[in-house]
Amino acid sequence: MFESLQDRLGSILNGLTGRGALSEADVSAALREVRRALLEADVALDVVRAFTEAVREKAVGAEIVKSIKPGQMVVKIVHDELVSMLGTEGASIDLNAPAPVVIMMVGLQGSGKTTTTGKIAKRLTDRDRKKVLMASLDTRRPAAQEQLRQLGVQTGVDTLPIIAGQTPTDIAARAVQAAKLGGHDVVILDTAGRTHIDEPLMLEMAEIKRKSNPHEILLVADALTGQDAVNLARNFDSRVGITGLVLTRMDGDGRGGAALSMRAVTGKPIKLIGVGEKMTELEEFHPRRVADRILGMGDIVALVEKAAENIDAEKARAMAEKMAKGKFDLNDLSDQLKQMQSMGGMGGIMGLMPGMGGMKDKLAAAGLDDKMFKRQLAIISSMTREERANPDILKHSRKKRIAAGSGTDAADINKLLKMHRQMADMMKMMGGKGKGGMMKQMMGGLAGKMGLGGLGGGMGGMPDLSKMDPKQLEALAKQAEAAGIKPGSLPGMGGGLGGMPGLGGPKLPGLGGGFPGLPGMPKKK
Secondary structure: OOHHHHHHHHHHHHHHHOOOOOOHHHHHHHHHHHHHHHHHOOOOHHHHHHHHHHHHHHHHOOOOOOOOOHHHHHHHHHHHHHHHHHOOOOOOOOOOOOOOEEEEEEOOOOOOHHHHHHHHHHHHHHOOOOOEEEEEOOOOOOOHHHHHHHHHHHHOOEEOOOOOOOOHHHHHHHHHHHHHHHOOOEEEEEOOOOOOOOHHHHHHHHHHHHHHOOOEEEEEEEHHHOHHHHHHHHHHHHHOOOOEEEEEOHHHOOOOHHHHHHHHHHOOOEEEEEOOOOOOOEEEOOHHHHHHHHOOOOOHHHHHHHHHHHOOHHHHHHHHHHHHOOOOOHHHHHHHHHHHHHOOHHHHHHHHOOOOOOHHHHHHHOOOOHHHHHHHHHHHHOOOHHHHHOHHHOOHHHHHHHHHHHOOOHHHHHHHHHHHHHHHHHHHHHOOOOOOHHHHHHHHHHHHHOOOHHHOOOOOOOOOHHHOOHHHHHHHHHHHHHOOOOHHHOOOHHHHOOOOOOOOOOOOOOEOOOOOOOEOOOOOO
């Protein structure tokens, strides 16, 4: 998401930050490039014009704060304008209404309404502990109602029983009534789409709205359609009156122009974005964090949230105890690799780490990508229980058998074993004797520096990140920055990520970054 724009803006702004002083001509030249980058990213022309004018006005007349280079000031101005263009505050689905709260999903055919309905229902059930009822109002598309019923079975969410021959408005009225009788908190109406906007579609939407009186009307738009998605939002808003936007297939759009334009053009907030096919791959849209990602500043809060969602607290605790004793076998390494995969793999984690966005291509070129993780997991899976617990017994004959079983060769197995030895040595250092071990000292020191000593939990006084809500996490990240700790080197991540060495804390021997088992990873210049 936003990859091409991130690369272009990164190189333009890097050219500015390296200079001691900036003239008006420098700013104008850079803004021309920014304008071109935004247009190439499919951002609406009037939005680009307003954005570059606002940046120029502030950058040329900017009062340079002492100790800040003019180039850094321009980067800050660009960042602030990006945030205001995306909408200063993130907006979530509003459930502040008498139950059952009716959410109406609208959009064109093929934009992902039915899948998004299932994702939102699962999110409200799991995160907000709401009792949700889903109802399909799509009587035209073959098996549309059956598709939603299957999603209900898959996610464990109630769906309205299908009655053949009913009109969409009758189904809407029945769904609201059924939700009242069934004690549901939320009812989501999945309406029909068309391949294009037409009068019958709009009349049907207006009639469903009149009959069900929805509290939220969410427009589901495909991010890949670019500027057409903006026109779609305008049309639906003028006829039906939408309250928010959901952009699907954001993972497949490297440009992101639709996301940047829609808020500015319609004035409606982007509430959620679909970032994958799985039912859990739906994220809240946080303007400030998205602006951080676009400018390569990372998104440490999203990384911690992802960790809290994907990492089993019991496993994390058991891992921390093993680390404290300096023990680390191939089963533990396998768990670590699986955790990284569940958090989006190497690319997903790198994209969220400050200043690491540009490293993904270098890592892939060096062969250090998610395929490498899969190979390593295949090697470990081909070992016996005894071999995983005690890698020292792996001699030539055993390696030959493992290589045949995993489709790899002896060199791959040797690399894995070398990586494991480095990590095991690190664990011994971190869990060594002396004042509670290096890890505990490091955590305790960080907690003290940030004024978090009294929060308890975690290791050595660090708070348990998995039990904190997003607002507390953001406050924590800000406190860390105020204490002089850069977000990318937040040692507290080590505890919150179930002891994933390298996402904070000291670097592993022979590793350029801080990730487990990436020998020879190039250092950032």
